[in-house]
Amino acid sequence: MKHPAASIIICTRNRNELLAQCLHSIARQAGVREVEVLVVDNYLPDHARPVVEGVAAPGFRYVHEPQLGLSYARNRGAAEAGAQWLCYIDDDARMRPGYLERLFWVLRNFDFDCFGGMYFAWHPFGKPDWLPESFGTKIPLRDEVGYISVPELSGGNFCVKKEALIQAGGFSTDFGMRGGNIAYGEEGVLQAKLLWKDCKLGFDPLLAVDHAVLPGKLKLSWQLRHWYAHGRDGRRIKGEHQLPEVLILLSKSMAGSLLKFPVCLLKLLRTSNYYWQNLVWDVYSPLFFRTGQIVGSIQSRHAGFHHHPLL
Numbered sequence: 001m002k003h004p005a006a007s008i009i010i011c012t013r014n015r016n017e018l019l020a021q022c023l024h025s026i027a028r029q030a031g032v033r034e035v036e037v038l039v040v041d042n043y044l045p046d047h048a049r050p051v052v053e054g055v056a057a058p059g060f061r062y063v064h065e066p067q068l069g070l071s072y073a074r075n076r077g078a079a080e081a082g083a084q085w086l087c088y089i090d091d092d093a094r095m096r097p098g099y100l101e102r103l104f105w106v107l108r109n110f111d112f113d114c115f116g117g118m119y120f121a122w123h124p125f126g127k128p129d130w131l132p133e134s135f136g137t138k139i140p141l142r143d144e145v146g147y148i149s150v151p152e153l154s155g156g157n158f159c160v161k162k163e164a165l166i167q168a169g170g171f172s173t174d175f176g177m178r179g180g181n182i183a184y185g186e187e188g189v190l191q192a193k194l195l196w197k198d199c200k201l202g203f204d205p206l207l208a209v210d211h212a213v214l215p216g217k218l219k220l221s222w223q224l225r226h227w228y229a230h231g232r233d234g235r236r237i238k239g240e241h242q243l244p245e246v247l248i249l250l251s252k253s254m255a256g257s258l259l260k261f262p263v264c265l266l267k268l269l270r271t272s273n274y275y276w277q278n279l280v281w282d283v284y285s286p287l288f289f290r291t292g293q294i295v296g297s298i299q300s301r302h303a304g305f306h307h308h309p310l311l
Contacts, residue, residue: 004036004059005104006159007081011065011073012091013042013179016051018124018212025094027057030101035087038080040065042073069178071171071186074155078165086165090156092212093119102207103159106145113199114160114191116153117207125215130275136213145204151191153201157209158187160194168193175233182225185233192237220277227285231292236300243297250290257283 008026012019019039026037037060041048045064052062065076078086085107089095106115121136141148165171168190176186191201216222235246264279 004083005031005034005107006036006085006087007077007083007162008035008037008087008089009040009074009077009081010037010089010091011040011042011070011077012048013073014047015091016048018092019048020051020054021094022089022091023051023055023057023060025096026089026100027055027060029095029097029099031104032100033058034104035059035100036061036082038063038077039091040073040077040080042068042070069173069176071173071176074176074186075170075173078162078170081162084162085159086162087159088155088157089209090211092214093156093209094122096208096210099207099209102204106159106202106204106207110145110202111200112147112159112202113164114153114158114194115202115204115207116158117204117209119154119157119209119211122210122212124212125218127213128218128277129273130220130277131213131218136211136217140205141203142205145206146202148201148203149195151188151195151201153187153191153203155187156211157207160190164194164197164199165190167197175237182222182229183233184229185237189237220280223281224285224288228288228292228295231289232296232299233292235293235296239300243294246290246293246297250287250294253286253290257287 010019010022023037023039026032037057039048039052039060039062041062041064045066046062049062052060061080063076063080065073074088077088087103106112118140119136119138123136138154141150141152170190171186172189173186175183175189177183195201217226261279261283264282267274268276268279
């Protein structure tokens with residue numbers, strides 16, 4: 001394939017069964033022969049190669065990235081890509097029918113430098129009753145395709161011009177997942193840089209994937225760690241060092257939790273579809289978030305992260 005219309009990049013780490021479903025959802029797309037598909041394995045050498053070769057579709061290629069970290073894998077995919085458009089899809093996602101046709105339509109009709117779409121919760125491992133129905137589904141940034149001015153695209157359904165990505169320095173390796181460690185922010189930093197450079201960002205609610213809710217996310221402990229990581233990495237990204245301010249916010253959150261606890265306890269006793277996990281989530285997630293902000297403020301001060309004014 002000399003000139004693919006886009007390079008579809010899937011970064012993977014030890015999720016071969018889900019990866020196979022992801023790749024087959026791409027192979028069934030109309031227009032799949034117009035793209036190349038790069039699978040960047042961030043696990044053991046050749047671990048995911050049989051899955052890629054098992055799809056037996058033209059244009060699918062395996063790459064191994066030994067440096068641990070999602071940002072390293074995403075940057076390796078960009079370096080290997082042959083198209084001017086890079087489209088990142090998570091290995092635990094499935095393209096909805098018509099995805100590539102919609103992608104090509106957006107590329108023909110809009111002058112975005114970077115754009116993304118929706119993801120919807122998919123529950124291959126079941127769903128506990130206490131987990132909110134909305135968990136795992138993205139809140140739409142717009143009701144119809146168009147421009148956005150905030151860095152809120154999701155990295156699991158994310159398209160960017162290769163030239164723009166290179167000019168922005170790629171995905172920051174200071175942020176993002178590393179193995180089993182929960183961490184965020186690499187796509188937010190990239191989008192802030194793009195907006196700072198007057199690049200055009202867009203969102204299309206009809207460019208959609210189904211995204212698996214993994215077993216770890218069905219545990220309350222993961223949910224609390226998730227809130228902690230969001231607080232920490234949000235402060236690190238913004239380069240905000242105001243530790244006294246965060247301590248005040250933590251104090252307010254502690255007071256709020258004390259006031260909220262009896263209300264939530266009463267709700268637990270009186271409501272059939274409100275569970276003890278919901279009580280813990282509602283009462284303690286703000287405390288985990290604020291604690292993360294404290295840690296992020298300290299890390300940001302010592303590491304010297306730079307503030308991005310659009311974040």
